Amino acid sequence: xxxxxxxxxxxxxxxxxxxxVIGGAISGFFLxxxxxxxxxxPHSVFQMAIREKLQGPSWSHLLGTDHFGRDLLSxxxxxxxxxxxxxxVAVAVGLAFGVPLGALAAAKRGWIDEVVMRFNDFAFAFPxxxxxxxxxxxxxxGGVNSIIAIGIFNIPVFARVTRGGALSLWQREYVLAARVAxxxxxxxxxxxxxxxxxxxxxxQGTIQFALGILAEAGLSYLGLGTQPPLPSWGKMxxxxxxxxxxxxxxxxxxxxxIVLSVLGLNLLGDGLRDLLDPRLRRAR
Amino acid sequence: xxxxEIRDLTVEIATPEGPVAILxxxxxxxxxxxxxxxxxxxxxxxxxxxxxVMGLLPxxxxxxxxxxxxxxxxxALPEEALCRLRGRRMAMIFQEPMTALNPVKPxxxxxxxxxxxxxxxxxADAEARAAKLLDRVGLPQARFPLGLxxxxxxxxxxxxxxxxxxxxxxxxxxIADEPTTALDVTIQAQVLDLIAELVESxxxxxxxxxxxxxxVAEMADDVAVxxxxxxxxxxxxxxxxxxxxxxxxxxxxAAMPQAPGSGxxxxxxxxxxxxxxxxxxxxxxxxxxxxxCPHRLPGCAFEPPIEHLADxxxxxxxxxxxxxxxx
Numbered sequence: 001x002x003x004x005x006x007x008x009x010x011x012x013x014x015x016x017x018x019x020x021v022i023g024g025a026i027s028g029f030f031l032x033x034x035x036x037x038x039x040x041x042p043h044s045v046f047q048m049a050i051r052e053k054l055q056g057p058s059w060s061h062l063l064g065t066d067h068f069g070r071d072l073l074s075x076x077x078x079x080x081x082x083x084x085x086x087x088x089v090a091v092a093v094g095l096a097f098g099v100p101l102g103a104l105a106a107a108k109r110g111w112i113d114e115v116v117m118r119f120n121d122f123a124f125a126f127p128x129x130x131x132x133x134x135x136x137x138x139x140x141x142g143g144v145n146s147i148i149a150i151g152i153f154n155i156p157v158f159a160r161v162t163r164g165g166a167l168s169l170w171q172r173e174y175v176l177a178a179r180v181a182x183x184x185x186x187x188x189x190x191x192x193x194x195x196x197x198x199x200x201x202x203x204q205g206t207i208q209f210a211l212g213i214l215a216e217a218g219l220s221y222l223g224l225g226t227q228p229p230l231p232s233w234g235k236m237x238x239x240x241x242x243x244x245x246x247x248x249x250x251x252x253x254x255x256x257x258i259v260l261s262v263l264g265l266n267l268l269g270d271g272l273r274d275l276l277d278p279r280l281r282r283a284r
Numbered sequence: 285x286x287x288x289e290i291r292d293l294t295v296e297i298a299t300p301e302g303p304v305a306i307l308x309x310x311x312x313x314x315x316x317x318x319x320x321x322x323x324x325x326x327x328x329x330x331x332x333x334x335x336x337v338m339g340l341l342p343x344x345x346x347x348x349x350x351x352x353x354x355x356x357x358x359x360a361l362p363e364e365a366l367c368r369l370r371g372r373r374m375a376m377i378f379q380e381p382m383t384a385l386n387p388v389k390p391x392x393x394x395x396x397x398x399x400x401x402x403x404x405x406x407x408a409d410a411e412a413r414a415a416k417l418l419d420r421v422g423l424p425q426a427r428f429p430l431g432l433x434x435x436x437x438x439x440x441x442x443x444x445x446x447x448x449x450x451x452x453x454x455x456x457x458x459i460a461d462e463p464t465t466a467l468d469v470t471i472q473a474q475v476l477d478l479i480a481e482l483v484e485s486x487x488x489x490x491x492x493x494x495x496x497x498x499x500v501a502e503m504a505d506d507v508a509v510x511x512x513x514x515x516x517x518x519x520x521x522x523x524x525x526x527x528x529x530x531x532x533x534x535x536x537x538a539a540m541p542q543a544p545g546s547g548x549x550x551x552x553x554x555x556x557x558x559x560x561x562x563x564x565x566x567x568x569x570x571x572x573x574x575x576x577c578p579h580r581l582p583g584c585a586f587e588p589p590i591e592h593l594a595d596x597x598x599x600x601x602x603x604x605x606x607x608x609x610x611x
Contacts, residue, residue, distance in 0.1 A: 173383040179340055181398045181449065182371035184364070191397065195388050 020271025026264025030257075034081035043071035045078050045231050054247050066236075066250055067243060075231040076257055082143070082232045083261070086225075087212030089147045091205055094154025099201065101155070102162025103193060106170060107185045117163070120156040128153035129218055136224040146225040150215045154208050161204045165197035199273045206269030210262040217258050233258050285355055287489045288314040288337070288457055293349035295329075295336055297564075303346070304565045306332055308513045310349070314506075316456065319483055319490035321504030321521070323497060323536065327561045329513040330493045334459045337491070338376060339366040353457065372402040375450035379462035381442035385434040391418070392430020395449045402453045417448040421478060440471035444478065451482060458483070459491045464499065476503060497537055501525055506596075509533045512561055512572040519597025529593055529604035532557070532573045571602065579606045 042062070049069035056064050063072040105116040132149035139145045169175060169192065178188050213233075219225030220234030228235070233254040240250035290312040296303040307329050314320045322330050335341050337351055339358055351358045353374060358366065378384040385394060395417055396410035405413065415425050421444040434442055443463065450458060460479060464472035480503055483490045492503055500507055501521065508518040509530060517530040528534045538555040559576040562568065568575060574584035583602050592598045 173378055173380055174386045176340070177376075177378060177384045177446070177449075178386075180338055180370055180376040182367045182369065182402060183397075184367050187401070192386050192389075196386070198388075 017271045017274055019267045020275060023264050023267025023269070023271050026260055027268045030080050030261045030264065031084065033077050034084045037074075037077035037081040041071070041074035041077050043074045045070055045074045046229050054243075056249075063253060064249060067239070067247070070231075072250070072253060075236060076233070076253060078231050079233040079236060079254065080257065080261070082226050082230065083213045083216050083258075086143065086147050086150065086216040087209045090150035090154055090212040090215075091209050093147075093151030094158045094208060095201070095205065098155040098158025098160075099162045099194075102159035102164075103166055103189050105159070106163045106166030106193070107189055113163075116159065120159055123153065123156040129215060132215060132219060133222065133224060136219060141219075141224040141227060143226050143230075146216060146219045149219070150212050154212070157208060158201065158204065161200055162197060165200045166193045169193050169196050203269045203273045206265045206272070210265040213258065213261055213265075286313045286352075287316045287354055288312070288491070289350070289352040290333075290337070291350045291352075293333075293336060293347065293351060295332060295341060295345050295347045297342070297345045299344075299565065301565065306345070306513050306564045307336065310513075310515060312508060312515070314457070314489045314491060316489050317483075317487045318505045319480075319492055319503055321500035321507045322491060322493045322510060323495065323500055323507060323533075324510035325495060325536075325557075325561050328510045330495075330510055331461055332513075333510075334376065334461050334491065334493055337457075337459065338370060338374065339363075340370075368402070371398045371450075371455070372453045373455055374457040374459065375453075375455040376459040376461065377443070377446045377450050377463050379465050381439050381446055381466065384446055385442055387434055390431045390433055391428075391437070391445045392432075395445065395452055396430075398449060398452045413452070414448070417452055418445070421445075421448045421451075421482075422474075423448070438471075439467050440475060443467060443471075443475050447475075447478060447482070451486070454486065455488065457489045457491065459493070461493045462495070463492075465494070465496075472499075479503070495536075497540055509536070512567055513564055514572065514600065516573065516601065517599040519594070523594055523597040527593075527605070529591075529597075529599040530573075530601050531577045531579050531606070535576075571600075579603065581606075 047070065049065070052061070052065050052069040053067050054065060055061055055069075058064070061071050061073070063076070066072055066075065101116050105113040128150075131153060132146065135149040135152070136142070136145045139148075166189070175188060175192055178192050183191065216225055216232065217234030217237070220232040221238045223235075223238070225234060226232035236254040237251055237258075240247070240254070244251055290310055293307055293310040294305055295307040296305050310329075310333060312320065312322075312333075322333065324330050332341070332345075336347050337353075337358065339361070341347060347359055349359070353369065358369070361369075385391070392411055392414050395414040396405075396407070399405045399410040399413050400407065403410075411430060415430060418428060418430070419425060423441060423444055428437070428441070434445070437445065458479075463479065464475050467475060476499060479490065479492075482488065490503070492500065494500060504521050506519065507521050507524045508515045509532065510516065511532050517524065517528070517533045524533070528537055535555070535557040539557060541554055557576055562572060562575075568585075570585040571577070571580075571588040574580045577584065581603055586602075588600050588602045590598055590600050591604055593604070
């Protein structure tokens, strides 16, 4: 179909963007590990073997073992699926509520805009991680509550990005042209506003995704996120710090996983933005 | 019955100092198959008239009077009903083809959209129709596939895409708001020819908004000259161009550049109308043009009378033709 040319061109050019390739490779690597961990890990992460504790790398434990003798590689794999799962749902919550709210505010203006944006300011006024700590402290620590806590604070971020992008677009002549063609507010929002701010949302989405991974690690580090015996990167860091000089790899490996996944996502976001915007594509 | 009938249309914008009338008791009539040129400087209310017809006035604006399209009073219709009319029975093209197309959507989709919305065509059918429409406006598929993005086209080509989109559902009324102002002179003529050809073959009514009297002379059957929210002179183009009665219309005519060899002596300065259109909030009493008028009289401080010069040719001036060369 002729109309697919745009998307096909974007995919064909994807090889030229170094950020997209490297970021995509790193993100894809973590994603496939996380998916693999759902069905298979080299060892059970719940099985302790005190006699094998704090071993170095070997053929049976590629990255060694922790102080309970659990396989480090398996723990990192399960940790990846944990972090990514929490971040995905948190970003989805932010998108699902934030984008419609922001689009509504921009389209209707007036008091609806005021209400939405003041609610946003209210949510922004609290440091996100502190509030997440508060929410998990009130409703009890755990995976689901940490998802809710992180997700809630994604809502105003996406609402603000959507509204800001949409406001400037509503002034464009092609929106007037769309109204002249008989399109209503909802239709214009879906057909003209959202496609034009998709690149903004994708970039913000990957940033929030990376922040979600960090937040999950932070909450777990504090003992408010993923609960034992399920491993997570943050909790592995917390447990490793008492043995920093004895077995530094216990801290370095989950730390490296966090850094790499966040870096990969940021690169991917930048690359995607360049590829999805026809104007930037022309400029290259 | 005329296709478009505007009677006593007044549009007021609410300001902190009270309502300001940007259009004042406007009357316009446009028949199917005819074209009406609406002429005037920037800021005299031409585009506002177009937006009032489309029902897209800014939120702060209030319209009174009647605008009838095929007998239906548009000002009385709810927004949903207007949405069904826009793009279906009345369409509009704009001054800036560079910005009137969505940059992230292929042109085929932008032409096909209103077909899908108003006529309920399936995607494939709508795209096939869009291809025909683009072909019709001079963008053959071989060189201009549906998947092209607006930035891959020139200004004139984009204006053609917009014309194709406007014509998609076979509207009765086409409003062209300065359709050639942003284009190169050579392209202007091509786009105007295209519009004229479509008006002819589809039997559309064309409301052509422009500040270029040359364009009007070429395209319009009837002319209405606007100044500061009012029509100051109107009539059939032939009668009006034979003898312009209002000093403002004559000023606009004199301000047109003349090509060398067109009878005018080269090297003369281009005529201008000193001053500019008054802010609607500070419009003088009486004739709004009086402060800029070279032939003003003391009586111009009062409401100017309407004088009928010939059938359908009238002027809103105390002393029309004063200072004009004899016909």
